[in-house]
Amino acid sequence: xxxxxxxxxxxxxxxxxxxxxxxxxxxxxxxxxxxxxxxxxxxxxxxxxxxxxxxxxxxxxxxxxxxxxxxxxxxxxxxxxxxxxxxxxxxxxxxxxxxxxxxxxxxxxxxxxxxxxxxxxxxxxxxxxxxxxxxxxxxxxxxxxxxxxxxxxxxxxxxxxxxxxxxxxxxxxxxxxxxxxxxxxxxxxxxxxxxxxxxxxxxxxxxxxxxxxxxxxxxxxxxxxxxxxxxxxxxxxxxxxxxxxxxxxxxxxxxxxxxxxxxxxxxxxxxxxxxxxxxxxxxxxxxxxxxxxxxxxxxxxxxxxxxxxxxxxxxxxxxxxxxxxxxxxxxxxxxxxxx
Amino acid sequence: xxxxxxxxxxxxxxxxxxxxxxxxxxxxxxxxxxxxxxxxxxxxxxxxxxxxxxxxxxxxxxxxxxxxxxxxxxxxxxxxxxxxxxxxxxxxxxxxxxxxxxxxxxxxxxxxxxxxxxxxxxxxxxxxxxxxxxxxxxxxxxxxxxxxxxxxxxxxxxxxxxxxxxxxxxxxxxxxxxxxxxxxxxxxxxxxxxxxxxxxxxxxxxxxxxxxxxxxxxxxxxxxxxxxxxxxxxxxxxxxxxxxxxxxxxxxxxxxxxxxxxxxxxxxxxxxxxxxxxxxxxxxxxxxxxxxxxxxxxxxxxxxxxxx
Amino acid sequence: xxxxxxxxxxxxxxxxxxxxxxxxxxxxxxxxxxxxxxxxxxxxxxxxxxxxxxxxxxxxxxxxxxxxxxxxxxxxxxxxxxxxxxxxxxxxxxxxxxxxxxxxxxxxxxxxxxxxxxxxxxxxxxxxxxxxxxxxxxxxxxxxxxxxxxxxxxxxxxxxxxxxx
Numbered sequence: 071x072x073x074x075x076x077x078x079x080x081x082x083x084x085x086x087x088x089x090x091x092x093x094x095x096x097x098x099x100x101x102x103x104x105x106x107x108x109x110x111x112x113x114x115x116x117x118x119x120x121x122x123x124x125x126x127x128x129x130x131x132x133x134x135x136x137x138x139x140x141x142x143x144x145x146x147x148x149x150x151x152x153x154x155x156x157x158x159x160x161x162x163x164x165x166x167x168x169x170x171x172x173x174x175x176x177x178x179x180x181x182x183x184x185x186x187x188x189x190x191x192x193x194x195x196x197x198x199x200x201x202x203x204x205x206x207x208x209x210x211x212x213x214x215x216x217x218x219x220x221x222x223x224x225x226x227x228x229x230x231x232x233x234x235x236x237x238x239x240x241x242x243x244x245x246x247x248x249x250x251x252x253x254x255x256x257x258x259x260x261x262x263x264x265x266x267x268x269x270x271x272x273x274x275x276x277x278x279x280x281x282x283x284x285x286x287x288x289x290x291x292x293x294x295x296x297x298x299x300x301x302x303x304x305x306x307x308x309x310x311x312x313x314x315x316x317x318x319x320x321x322x323x324x325x326x327x328x329x330x331x332x333x334x335x336x337x338x339x340x341x342x343x344x345x346x347x348x349x350x351x352x353x354x355x356x357x358x359x360x361x362x363x364x365x366x367x368x369x370x371x372x373x374x375x376x377x378x379x380x381x382x383x384x385x386x387x388x389x390x391x392x393x394x395x396x397x398x399x400x401x402x403x404x405x406x407x408x409x
Numbered sequence: 410x411x412x413x414x415x416x417x418x419x420x421x422x423x424x425x426x427x428x429x430x431x432x433x434x435x436x437x438x439x440x441x442x443x444x445x446x447x448x449x450x451x452x453x454x455x456x457x458x459x460x461x462x463x464x465x466x467x468x469x470x471x472x473x474x475x476x477x478x479x480x481x482x483x484x485x486x487x488x489x490x491x492x493x494x495x496x497x498x499x500x501x502x503x504x505x506x507x508x509x510x511x512x513x514x515x516x517x518x519x520x521x522x523x524x525x526x527x528x529x530x531x532x533x534x535x536x537x538x539x540x541x542x543x544x545x546x547x548x549x550x551x552x553x554x555x556x557x558x559x560x561x562x563x564x565x566x567x568x569x570x571x572x573x574x575x576x577x578x579x580x581x582x583x584x585x586x587x588x589x590x591x592x593x594x595x596x597x598x599x600x601x602x603x604x605x606x607x608x609x610x611x612x613x614x615x616x617x618x619x620x621x622x623x624x625x626x627x628x629x630x631x632x633x634x635x636x637x638x639x640x641x642x643x644x645x646x647x648x649x650x651x652x653x654x655x656x657x658x659x660x661x662x663x664x665x666x667x668x669x670x671x672x673x674x675x676x677x678x679x680x681x682x683x684x685x686x687x688x689x690x691x692x693x694x695x696x697x698x699x700x701x702x703x704x705x706x707x708x709x710x711x712x713x714x715x716x717x
Numbered sequence: 718x719x720x721x722x723x724x725x726x727x728x729x730x731x732x733x734x735x736x737x738x739x740x741x742x743x744x745x746x747x748x749x750x751x752x753x754x755x756x757x758x759x760x761x762x763x764x765x766x767x768x769x770x771x772x773x774x775x776x777x778x779x780x781x782x783x784x785x786x787x788x789x790x791x792x793x794x795x796x797x798x799x800x801x802x803x804x805x806x807x808x809x810x811x812x813x814x815x816x817x818x819x820x821x822x823x824x825x826x827x828x829x830x831x832x833x834x835x836x837x838x839x840x841x842x843x844x845x846x847x848x849x850x851x852x853x854x855x856x857x858x859x860x861x862x863x864x865x866x867x868x869x870x871x872x873x874x875x876x877x878x879x880x881x882x
Contacts, residue, residue: 102672103519134639215524302441306614311607322637343623390523393668395440596828649784685822707811714818
């Protein structure tokens with residue numbers, strides 16, 4: 071297999087950065103212990119031993135993006151609206167140091183956003199970013215108490231969504247190209263050959279997923295059940311925003327002055343009261359229990375039904391960072407056990 | 410903690426539920442729990458991993474008779490909720506617990522791995538089996554705690570064993586650095602901090618005093634205080650809203666900062682504001698259950714700032 | 718900014734000239750606005766950097782209005798109401814005083830030099846005093862120059878495509 075020494079990683083990143091915008095896990099400046107996927111800069115140290123606190127989904131679905139500018143102009147026919155072009159996005163992006171759960175999330179999102187034009191929805195903004203993206207994944211040889219990606223078959227060693235897999239080996243990493251683009255990324259310097267195979271990767275906690283769809287439907291209308299499992303929830307949006315697969319958004323116009331503005335799209339979260347508030351004042355999901363039920367339902371029932379895959383990769387971020395220690399695995403197990 | 414279990418069980422005779430902590434099976438740390446039966450109350454614990462301020466749940470439980478387990482700092486939130494008429498003192502059974510400071514779990518877990526074993530007796534801290542210095546791993550708020558003993562309670566369980574902590578640690582250094590900055594340096598500082606904000610509103614939702622809940626102006630289109638984009642400017646407006654609206658309400662419990670998933674040091678602003686209010690009006694929120702919220706009143710004879 | 722008028726000209730009118738400071742004044746309807754009016758009709762000379770917003774009472778001035786003004790490009794904000802004891806609504810300015818004093822003390826921590834904010838009291842008959850207030854405030858802000866608070870002009874933030882999530 072191909073091999074790269076730990077100390078050669080910066081050289082490799084430098085090479086990658088000549089042709090692409092490169093993102094790596096890094097400590098945020100003045101950010102305490104926070105590790106995020108941030109743009110690579112000359113001399114910046116990638117943080118490869120820690121899980122990132124937020125996912126890399128912003129490379130496909132930015133927390134906030136400008137869709138297009140518009141302007142009202144007075145013309146012969148009265149007021150006209152002029153629509154401008156969408157802002158350009160980078161042509162080539164490399165995500166370095168993702169984990170299997172992050173990489174797999176791109177495949178999970180593709181199920182919705184990359185459908186064939188004839189039968190599905192057109193998502194040009196996503197499509198453009200997705201086609202630009204290459205993912206270099208670091209297989210996990212260690213898991214923590216929040217990880218549960220082994221609930222899916224391949225777990226920490228899943229190659230889904232990755233272009234290159236890196237496996238920790240001695241003083242560096244073994245590299246395996248998963249796609250053609252991956253071959254290019256690990257071609258040439260500073261890689262050498264090593265006579266070794268990929269090591270065993272970590273096994274995480276496993277949540278039984280079989281039959282969850284039906285069980286969710288069975289327990290759907292039992293609001294007392296949902297009230298009980300969400301009693302500690304405070305209805306913030308952390309879990310949805312940290313999630314690599316949650317993709318709900320809001321579209322709105324921001325006026326820059328009285329005639330010009332931009333149509334923007336930002337992340338939105340089903341955990342917010344305002345997310346489903348209707349103009350009439352009616353809210354179909356008025357309580358936290360209603361909203362959390364939707365979160366579970368979307369991930370483990372509706373999405374699999376419509377797109378054929380769970381909207382979850384077991385990355386555990388929603389567990390690690392929850393301000394009130396609400397553990398989605400507990401809820402799933404309770405859904406599974408409910409009768 | 411038999412005493413605590415007993416206190417909760419006794420409170421349950423009078424209350425529908427008691428807010429307390431039980432052990433999270435995944436990490437062994439405390440997590441918020443609602444106790445509704447004597448049997449369930451057996452699981453109640455209190456130790457340095459019980460970081461949450463449970464008073465955040467009280468406004469949502471307004472119509473019910475509830476009990477609540479509080480640390481000294483949490484008790485101030487209960488007082489302030491009474492002052493703000495969000496909670497009726499008569500409806501709440503307050504069970505105070507003596508506290509030696511609670512741990513900065515996020516810092517520990519980010520360094521050593523989420524859910525790593527933590528053993529603590531109030532003086533010695535073992536992380537993953539080896540001893541580490543306890544002081545720098547306490548919550549920032551604990552380092553200058555004046556409220557270790559609950560100010561209101563119906564029962565008190567346990568007492569402090571350790572001496573009050575001394576201000577120390579990385580977060581304290583940051584606070585000192587912040588105080589020495591010029592305004593324009595702070596402008597850059599906040600721009601850098603707010604660049605991380607994802608607008609999850611965990612700071613707001615974790616705050617016991619942010620009881621407007623679902624109708625907060627941070628997210629409304631009309632009025633349009635903050636735009637809908639995620640950028641440092643809007644993040645800053647959100648914090649300006651929060652700081653402004655918590656003037657005279659913030660008890661310094663630090664939940665906003667603890668809840669922040671990207672470690673924005675939000676308490677820097679709250680602390681300055683609390684200090685300013687103390688200097689101006691000799692007011693500390695949550696210390697006097699008879700108080701009037703200071704910005705909802707005035708005193709012409711005393712308020713003599715500004716030019717005349 | 719010579720070519721800013723071409724294509725989509727968002728924010729151009731608002732930005733004004735880059736080298737001039739802009740001040741915003743929130744004046745109560747009953748005293749200070751009338752006082753400023755009087756300074757005008759008395760033809761008292763005063764600097765032209767101040768844009769006045771008339772509000773019903775200084776008690777209406779939410780500190781957020783001040784911060785929003787800074788965010789949207791103001792380099793200084795002035796609030797003026799009736800003298801304490803003379804409020805048209807009896808007590809609006811008493812509430813205002815507590816809030817504005819607190820804001821003044823917080824501004825340096827928000828990253829705004831305290832000289833950029835001033836609150837004061839000017840009555841309807843004090844045209845001369847109004848002219849002095851404006852002159853003094855302008856002189857206090859001028860040496861500090863432009864503020865550029867929070868990337869104030871939206872155009873500056875527009876380049877931040879793909880900001881970290």
